[in-house]
Amino acid sequence: MYNKLFSKIVDSSIWLEPTPTRIVWLMFIAVMNEDGFVQFASVANVAHRARITDEEAEQAIKILESPDPNSADEDNDGRRIEKVPGGWMILNAHKYRDLVTREMVREQTRIRVARKRLKDKGVTLCNATVTPRNAKVTPSDTDTDTKKEGANGSRPQSVEDWLKELEADKTYQGIDVRREYGKMLNWCKLRSKKPTQRRFINWLNNAEKTLPAQHAARSDYKRNYAPPAREPTQEEIANARRIAHEETARFKEQFK
DSSP states (O other): OOOOOOGGGGGSGGGGSOHHHHHHHHHHHHHOOTTOEEEOSSHHHHHHHHTSOHHHHHHHHHHHHSOOTTOSOOGGGGOOEEEETTEEEETTHHHHHHHHHHHHHHHHHHHHHHHHHHHHTTOOTTSOOOOOTTOOOOHHHHOOSSOOOOTTSOOOOOHHHHHHHHHHOGGGTTSOHHHHHHHHHHHHHHHTOOOOHHHHHHHHHTSOOOOOOOOSOOTTGGGGSOOOOOOOOHHHHHHHHHHHHHHHHHHHHHTO
16 A cells, blocks of 8 residues: 655644654554545554654654644644554544645646647657656756767767678578568567667578579480490390200209
8 A cells, every 4th residue: 555645744833743743643644545435443553654662653643643733734622543443544644645636636637738849849759758857857868859968978879880780791682681670570570679780680690591403304304324234135034034044944844
């Protein structure tokens, strides 16, 4: 649970009270829920959480429950808390929570109007930031047209010069650098990614190099193959048959 603490508390009458009373009041603001309810079973629990004695806690509760003629808040005669079952209620919690809500609405409206004015001037939100009302603005925050210079005063390298360096790099020989850069830009656009130099270097490292064209056929391809065997003559065929018959007859005689 987040509860806002207004800076004007240091100018209020509560700041004139003893230190234990201020501690208890700040603790109540910190632990109250959205309805202003502070859950403590007893004064002893308040003393334990505030790290003060029981007597100091009892005196602080008494002061916070009593009217305060010096309070700037006329509601409830300046009383700050009221005892309820299970704890205490901070009486002006709703009043100050409404103030916080209105302040947040005003701040959001101011930021929305500032963004609209920047958009009307043609300034994109990626290079222009709407700062909070009390933030300190340096010249670098407002000068969106001036490019940042390096430590030695040099200007950043242009995309064209950078692509030329990549084309001259032997590491990427065989790769159409500009074609790959266009593909990367389209990829980033479809996926709402930022086309950084690091991303493109990774892209190039994964790109396939264009291989030289391979000839489908060569006029001298036959030199790598043995010539086809010649056809046997009729005499050679008859001689082979005779040898086969003789071997068959020999085997038959052997196994009788």
